[in-house]
Amino acid sequence: MPKPYPEEFREDVVRVARNRGPGVTVEQVAKDFGVHPMTLWKWMRRADIDDEAKPGITSQESTELREARQRIKLLEQENEVLRRAAALEILWIVLGQWSASDGQEDPGKLLDTAFAAFSTPGAIRWTLRCSSSSSQPNTRATIRQVVRLLERRPAPA
Structure with a gap:
């Protein structure tokens, strides 16, 4: 150029x-x-x-708009990181409580308890991205799906 x-x-x-x-x-x-x-x-x-x-749109307004869009994009990225961190924190709590109970506790019940500690009513649908790869754009799993996988896993002997 x-x-x-x-x-x-x-x-x-x-x-x-x-x-x-x-x-x-x-x-x-x-x-x-x-x-x-x-x-x-x-x-x-x-x-x-x-x-x-x-x-x-003047040059000054155009510059301000571009800077505002960049700031919005950065804030959205920060929000996404915080959302994922909160979801991971909930998952760690559930996994910790589940493993402490030697697989005897109901993971769904533990998950509901963890959500109650971290969220408001009606906001219990946290989502984790399993892969950020562009080849798998639809690869997503909810914490409930992770819990279902835990339920299928055999209890430690």
Whole structure:
């Protein structure tokens, strides 16, 4: 990708193009400065929007929007990590209590107890991703499915 032109250069070229004399085209101004005519047209359109001569999103607003989207994405990732950590904590509690009972306790009952300690009523559907691999996008297991696997496992002798 070509290196972007400095902002000061862009402003100078746009100023010259706006103040061009009669009979001088934008294409001629662009050629004089060594830029493509379409690039100069885009710069002029952007300058009109930034000067509020035309409606649109200004460069400053665009930058703020991009930063806000990045921040939202980061917060969503942090939220996902915390959600998974809480789900893993519940799973560890259930596994610990189940193994402490030598497999005699009902894992479903232990799971309900663990959920009651960590969640509000109605929010007991925590999900763990088993694989983040793009080749298996639908590989998901709920804690209840993990408990069902524990129930099928033979008790230690």
